[in-house]
C-alpha cells in the first residue's frame with residue numbers, strides 16, 4: 001500500500017491528523033500535512049481510508 005498527500009490539493013485543514021494522528025504529521029511552515037514515514041507499515045488501511053474520506057480537498061491518495 002502506498003499513501004501520500006497531494007501537496008497541490010492539501011489546504012492544511014489538519015482533519016487528517018484528527019482522524020489518523022499516527023499516520024499524518026503537519027508541516028507548519030508549509031501549512032500542509034504529509035504521511036509519517038513508515039506509517040503505512042503500522043497503521044491499518046481502514047484508518048487511512050477514514051482520513052481520506054474526511055479530507056475536504058480529497059488530497060489523500062491511497063494506492064493499493
Ligand code: SF4
Nearest residue numbers: 010011013014016055
Ligand atoms: S485534511 Fe486533507 S487538506 Fe486538510 S491537511 Fe489533511 S490532507 Fe491536507
